[in-house]
Amino acid sequence: MNFVLKEVTDKMKRAQVKVINENGIHLRLAGELVKNSNKFKSDILIEKNSEQINGKSILSVASLGAEYGSELTIIVNGQDENQALDSLVKLFESGFSEGEK
Amino acid sequence: MFSAKNTEKEMIFNGIPVSPGIAIGEVFVANLDELSLSDKKIDKGDVEEEIRKFKRALKQTEAELKNIKAKLARDIGEDHARIMDTHLMILDDSTMIKETEDYVRTELGNAAYALDIVLNKTLESFASMDDQYLSERAEDIHDVKRRIIRNLLGQAQEGLKDLRRKAVVVAKNLTPSDTVGFDRKYVQAFVSAIGGSTSHAAIIARSHGIPAVVGLEDFTHKVRPYDNIIVDGITGQVILRPEKSTVKLYEDARRRFAEMEKELLTLKDYPAVTLDGREFELSGNVEAIDELKDVSSHGAKGVGLFRTEYFFITRSSPPSEEVQYRYYKDVVKEMAPECVIFRTLDIGGDKIADWITNVDEANPFMGWRGIRFTLSRKDIFRSQLRAIYRASAHGKLKIMFPMISVIEEVRAAKQICGEVKEDLLKERYKINEDVEIGVMIETPSAVALAPHIAKEVDFFSIGSNDLVQYSLAVDRGNSRISYLYDPLHPVIIRFIQDTVNAAREEGIKVGLCGEMAVSEGALGVLPLIGMGLDEISAPSYLIPEIKKIIRSVTFDETRTLVKKILKFSTPHEVRELLSKYIKEKRSELTEFIPKVALDK
Numbered sequence: 001m002n003f004v005l006k007e008v009t010d011k012m013k014r015a016q017v018k019v020i021n022e023n024g025i026h027l028r029l030a031g032e033l034v035k036n037s038n039k040f041k042s043d044i045l046i047e048k049n050s051e052q053i054n055g056k057s058i059l060s061v062a063s064l065g066a067e068y069g070s071e072l073t074i075i076v077n078g079q080d081e082n083q084a085l086d087s088l089v090k091l092f093e094s095g096f097s098e099g100e101k
Numbered sequence: 102m103f104s105a106k107n108t109e110k111e112m113i114f115n116g117i118p119v120s121p122g123i124a125i126g127e128v129f130v131a132n133l134d135e136l137s138l139s140d141k142k143i144d145k146g147d148v149e150e151e152i153r154k155f156k157r158a159l160k161q162t163e164a165e166l167k168n169i170k171a172k173l174a175r176d177i178g179e180d181h182a183r184i185m186d187t188h189l190m191i192l193d194d195s196t197m198i199k200e201t202e203d204y205v206r207t208e209l210g211n212a213a214y215a216l217d218i219v220l221n222k223t224l225e226s227f228a229s230m231d232d233q234y235l236s237e238r239a240e241d242i243h244d245v246k247r248r249i250i251r252n253l254l255g256q257a258q259e260g261l262k263d264l265r266r267k268a269v270v271v272a273k274n275l276t277p278s279d280t281v282g283f284d285r286k287y288v289q290a291f292v293s294a295i296g297g298s299t300s301h302a303a304i305i306a307r308s309h310g311i312p313a314v315v316g317l318e319d320f321t322h323k324v325r326p327y328d329n330i331i332v333d334g335i336t337g338q339v340i341l342r343p344e345k346s347t348v349k350l351y352e353d354a355r356r357r358f359a360e361m362e363k364e365l366l367t368l369k370d371y372p373a374v375t376l377d378g379r380e381f382e383l384s385g386n387v388e389a390i391d392e393l394k395d396v397s398s399h400g401a402k403g404v405g406l407f408r409t410e411y412f413f414i415t416r417s418s419p420p421s422e423e424v425q426y427r428y429y430k431d432v433v434k435e436m437a438p439e440c441v442i443f444r445t446l447d448i449g450g451d452k453i454a455d456w457i458t459n460v461d462e463a464n465p466f467m468g469w470r471g472i473r474f475t476l477s478r479k480d481i482f483r484s485q486l487r488a489i490y491r492a493s494a495h496g497k498l499k500i501m502f503p504m505i506s507v508i509e510e511v512r513a514a515k516q517i518c519g520e521v522k523e524d525l526l527k528e529r530y531k532i533n534e535d536v537e538i539g540v541m542i543e544t545p546s547a548v549a550l551a552p553h554i555a556k557e558v559d560f561f562s563i564g565s566n567d568l569v570q571y572s573l574a575v576d577r578g579n580s581r582i583s584y585l586y587d588p589l590h591p592v593i594i595r596f597i598q599d600t601v602n603a604a605r606e607e608g609i610k611v612g613l614c615g616e617m618a619v620s621e622g623a624l625g626v627l628p629l630i631g632m633g634l635d636e637i638s639a640p641s642y643l644i645p646e647i648k649k650i651i652r653s654v655t656f657d658e659t660r661t662l663v664k665k666i667l668k669f670s671t672p673h674e675v676r677e678l679l680s681k682y683i684k685e686k687r688s689e690l691t692e693f694i695p696k697v698a699l700d701k
């Protein structure tokens with residue numbers, strides 16, 4: 001279940017993040033990510049190994065299988081894209097407040 | 102929505118009858134996700150109504166989940182209740198909702214089927230994940246899916262234990278955790294797609310006196326919630342959406358069966374003695390304390406097999422010594438002055454507790470189970486043995502070890518018993534220091550080693566279910582090869598006779614606690630009488646039947662039968678001999694051999 005909201009172009013804002021959580025992005029963290037994404041109006045995509053999924057769908061995020069050490073790209077597009085990107089990068093960097101490894 | 106009305110033609114299926122009796126009722130589908138959902142298309146004009154139905158089911162599921170969350174918050178605290186937030190988010194997933202609606206609109210699939218297709222795509226990606234922790238989260242998605250589909254199909258119950266109406270339970274398979282805690286008064290019968298006569302569903306059904314038929318693969322694709330159904334546990338016939346005349350026929354058969362049962366119960370207070378004076382001890386197989394009342398009410402003396410694993414499987418972690426002690430104490434006190442034989446934890450195979458992780462075995466029935474499990478988890482083993490020994494101060498009990506295959510296991514287990522006793526005495530607990538210790542003889546190696554094992558223990562109990570499985574190399578739950586699973590195979594009779602001989606040689610007692618005693622009614626118990634076992638243990642409700650058979654034959658006659666059987670090479674010869682004996686000498690016993698009730 002991975003559909004793309006709009007065509008992804010090179011112009012879109014993007015940032016590389018790394019999963020530092022020991023158990024990867026499991027279901028609860030996927031929920032955290034989606035909750036954060038939903039605070040913004042912009043479209044949010046998460047890319048792993050060139051597969052892109054909707055960052056506002058818990059099922060899509062969870063089914064990505066982002067284990068510890070995975071490198072992901074966050075792609076945002078919309079009116080509040082800067083804030084969205086900043087917020088999500090911080091979320092990954094903080095290890096979703098699960099404690100850094 | 103499926104209609105509760107029976108407008109379709111009656112269908113007859115033939116399965117394996119595993120617990121006698123007749124039930125007429127309505128279907129309750131357990132393990133709904135394991136059955137095939139109907140891919141029946143909807144009419145184009147019904148699309149919007151189908152989508153409204155889907156949204157209603159989502160709302161209903163949301164209400165259920167919120168209720169659970171509130172209950173969790175009350176019972177174990179807000180923090181733990183937050184786990185339900187994730188489930189609620191899945192329910193609200195815009196992608197899932199959109200894709201399901203699109204499927205209904207474009208493919209004209211019914212909503213339950215559409216949701217199944219959409220979520221299965223997600224679940225597939227979980228299956229391919231290398232990370233076990235991440236992939237295990239698929240269970241949460243499964244759970245939400247099950248709830249929505251149940252609500253879509255108008256079947257709001259969560260599981261067998263929540264069943265609150267009288268129904269015939271239909272499932273692909275029934276595992277111990279499915280059947281734990283179900284209410285006997287609501288379950289009229291079991292029907293399952295897979296399984297043989299010693300599958301868990303079969304054993305549970307027999308121990309509760311519930312009719313059951315297993316091995317009905319085709320059937321589970323045709324059945325729907327709330328269908329009318331007849332289950333004939335005597336012949337193995339299952340009739341779906343029966344016609345009125347068929348229902349009438351079966352109502353008569355059910356009445357006749359009940360009358361026979363009632364008549365047998367009049368034997369309750371008579372001894373289990375053959376016509377020429379050989380007496381047998383009859384005891385009950387029990388797995389929960391509330392079944393003890395059935396033991397005495399059916400005329401059995403004591404418990405020949407108390408299965409302790411269900412007390413462990415029903416919990417999220419192993420019960421503490423104290424909790425076990427209180428439970429075992431209540432069991433022996435209720436059964437006093439009769440004896441209870443406690444089988445130590447027989448976990449593994451199809452009996453897996455949630456708290457055992459990392460069990461992924463290619464051959465679980467030949468794997469980490471029974472005594473093998475407890476000897477490698479001595480913490481669990483010791484606490485169970487401590488609890489049993491402490492309970493020994495309150496009544497008569499014996500200890501029995503399951504799945505012994507080499508003599509070292511017997512010695513290791515006995516050594517731990519010795520250590521446990523010593524510790525308890527040092528701690529000034531009151532215990533019975535002379536509790537008898539026995540083993541189950543249920544593997545071919547245990548039979549071969551029986552003369553040696555007999556020197557180490559106080560009694561043998563032959564576990565015929567596993568003995569048949571291991572001796573004939575037949576997975577007892579596999580319906581494809583169930584024809585090979587045969588308690589009346591001469592090999593089995595020979596193995597039992599060898600075990601009895603070994604016990605006699607050392608002067609120890611030998612009993613049998615498997616299902617063989619009730620195999621094919623009178624046929625199964627006849628050789629057991631002839632081999633001269635001391636004790637036969639069976640589900641309580643079958644005790645009167647066994648008693649009636651014992652009281653109808655002579656030990657001499659059955660001993661002659663066994664001598665002949667020991668020269669045979671096929672089960673066919675055994676059946677022919679036993680049937681001929683009944684026909685010619687004991688025709689009153691023919692009523693115990695299953696007859697076809699409906700010949701269509």
